[in-house]
Amino acid sequence: MRWFRLCAALLAALALASAQSPTGKWVAKFSSDDEAREIVLALNVESGGTVTGYVLAPQYEDRIVEGTASGGQIAFVAEREANNNTMRRSNYSAVLEGDKLKLTMPTAGNRPPQVIEFTRASAQAPAPLPPPPPKITLAAPAAVRNNGLAKAPPMGWNSWNKFRGQVNDKVVREIADAMAKNGMKDAGYLYVNIDDTWESTRDKQGNIGTNSKFPDMKALAAYVHGKGLKLGIYSSPGPKTCAGYEGSFQHEAQDAKTFAQWGIDYLKYDWCSAARVYAPDAATMQAAYAKMGQALLASGRPIVYSLCQYGMLDVGEWGAKVSGNLWRTTGDISDNWKSMSNIGFDRQPGREKYAGSGHWNDPDMLEVGNGGMSDTEYRTHMSLWCLLAAPLLAGNDLRDVKPGILEILTNKEAIAVDQDKLGKQGVRVAKNGDLEVWARPLADGGHAVGLFNRGEAAAKVTAKWSDIGVQGTHAVRDLWEHADKGTVADEYTVEVPSHGVVMIKIAK
Numbered sequence: 370m371r372w373f374r375l376c377a378a379l380l381a382a383l384a385l386a387s388a389q390s391p392t393g394k395w396v397a398k399f400s401s402d403d404e405a406r407e408i409v410l411a412l413n414v415e416s417g418g419t420v421t422g423y424v425l426a427p428q429y430e431d432r433i434v435e436g437t438a439s440g441g442q443i444a445f446v447a448e449r450e451a452n453n454n455t456m457r458r459s460n461y462s463a464v465l466e467g468d469k470l471k472l473t474m475p476t477a478g479n480r481p482p483q484v485i486e487f488t489r490a491s492a493q494a495p496a497p498l499p500p501p502p503p504k505i506t507l508a509a510p511a512a513v514r515n516n517g518l519a520k521a522p523p524m525g526w527n528s529w530n531k532f533r534g535q536v537n538d539k540v541v542r543e544i545a546d547a548m549a550k551n552g553m554k555d556a557g558y559l560y561v562n563i564d565d566t567w568e569s570t571r572d573k574q575g576n577i578g579t580n581s582k583f584p585d586m587k588a589l590a591a592y593v594h595g596k597g598l599k600l601g602i603y604s605s606p607g608p609k610t611c612a613g614y615e616g617s618f619q620h621e622a623q624d625a626k627t628f629a630q631w632g633i634d635y636l637k638y639d640w641c642s643a644a645r646v647y648a649p650d651a652a653t654m655q656a657a658y659a660k661m662g663q664a665l666l667a668s669g670r671p672i673v674y675s676l677c678q679y680g681m682l683d684v685g686e687w688g689a690k691v692s693g694n695l696w697r698t699t700g701d702i703s704d705n706w707k708s709m710s711n712i713g714f715d716r717q718p719g720r721e722k723y724a725g726s727g728h729w730n731d732p733d734m735l736e737v738g739n740g741g742m743s744d745t746e747y748r749t750h751m752s753l754w755c756l757l758a759a760p761l762l763a764g765n766d767l768r769d770v771k772p773g774i775l776e777i778l779t780n781k782e783a784i785a786v787d788q789d790k791l792g793k794q795g796v797r798v799a800k801n802g803d804l805e806v807w808a809r810p811l812a813d814g815g816h817a818v819g820l821f822n823r824g825e826a827a828a829k830v831t832a833k834w835s836d837i838g839v840q841g842t843h844a845v846r847d848l849w850e851h852a853d854k855g856t857v858a859d860e861y862t863v864e865v866p867s868h869g870v871v872m873i874k875i876a877k
């Protein structure tokens with residue numbers, strides 16, 4: 370009996386010890402919709418306190434490359450292959466509290482660190498993750514025919530900037546209702562684009578499904594079409610989308626058919642996890658994009674094709690050859706001056722040669738109205754995007770939009786610049802410190818000009834006709850004041866507020 374008690378005590382002590390070791394598998398479940406989504410944390414504390422293991426989330430695999438544990442405190446560095454094919458290192462820390470483990474996730478940008486509570490799933494040392502499979506290399510594709518769409522830069526709305534994973538059927542319908550009524554549709558905004566997080570898994574035949582946020586995509590398309598608008602959707606050439614949902618990898622033709630059957634008019638195709646399966650060379654990436662370009666054409670439905678691979682591997686050189694109508698030029702925009710002005714002013718020069726009717730550089734969706742910038746800054750954002758011949762995809766909540774914001778988004782004179790038939794992307798023609806002049810020639814022989822002040826105080830900005838390639842005296846119209854400014858010789862000087870713009874048209 371005494372022997373038995375001793376054994377039981379020993380077992381209990383062992384169980385306690387293992388329960389108090391971070392070694393094992395830990396799971397944190399989260400759900401923004403019906404998909405069972407979880408993060409798995411696998412930890413193995415070796416003698417001496419060295420930590421190995423991994424973090425597996427729907428959208429990434431982080432392998433621990435160094436780490437230590439001591440007395441319930443764990444710190445480790447993990448490495449993953451990021452969507453832009455670079456290796457990204459992240460610092461994690463964790464605290465063991467009984468049978469819970471609180472993991473402080475690496476911070477992104479200036480967001481506060483997020484702490485996630487994990488529950489123990491096992492106390493056994495986890496097997497190491499198998500090495501990633503070898504990357505697929507594809508031969509450079511034959512050119513895919515142009516689809517004849519997006520003669521002017523596409524205009525519409527996209528769910529991501531405002532709604533992220535919270536987009537659903539109801540939101541999309543309400544946005545379509547709003548656009549049809551509030552002047553957005555009249556101003557030319559046509560596409561209502563669902564970004565990431567609509568996807569579910571595939572059925573036995575491999576057909577992609579929608580999750581419970583989108584109970585009937587075909588009915589939703591019919592509804593949006595009934596408003597005189599078009600419906601867009603999102604996928605990835607990789608197995609997973611950027612938010613970790615099902616991508617189109619090895620289902621390209623099937624998905625294109627499904628989208629066509631649903632009545633989809635626009636596809637944003639986002640590289641994301643394709644970085645984990647395809648070799649990081651231009652030929653392979655082109656071939657991956659050409660597959661979907663071909664599949665969309667074969668679907669028989671006109672579907673605008675939007676490439677999203679953050680401007681890697683000189684996409685301007687080949688985006689149109691894989692049937693792309695637009696391609697992102699950078700990583701994601703954020704709703705702040707620094708991000709917008711960096712993407713708009715600093716990251717676009719040099720790309721103008723790639724833009725033209727049917728194929729456009731995409732400096733990313735608009736943040737106008739999302740609250741992180743002033744109306745002056747949003748006017749700069751809108752003006753710059755119009756001068757850049759950029760796709761105009763509003764990214765705010767159009768169901769509840771302040772009149773001042775609506776006025777910015779629906780400025781028909783600015784939009785006319787964006788949509789101008791000549792299709793020539795504007796360029797910076799002068800720079801004097803924080804003061805910049807951008808211009809683009811227009812189909813009617815006139816020029817659209819933005820006089821920008823990126824500085825912190827109001828300043829006078831001069832647009833010289835000679836910089837723009839114009840001579841003599843011309844009628845000038847202010848495109849935000851909607852006022853004629855008389856005829857002006859040689860140059861136009863105007864006071865521009867900090868972070869502001871004056872946008873004019875110089876008549877022929």
Ligand code: GLA
Nearest residue numbers: 529564565611612639677701
């Ligand atoms: C990437 C894209 C974004 C958005 C998200 C969705 O980050 O660049 O525009 O589509 O994925 O997950």
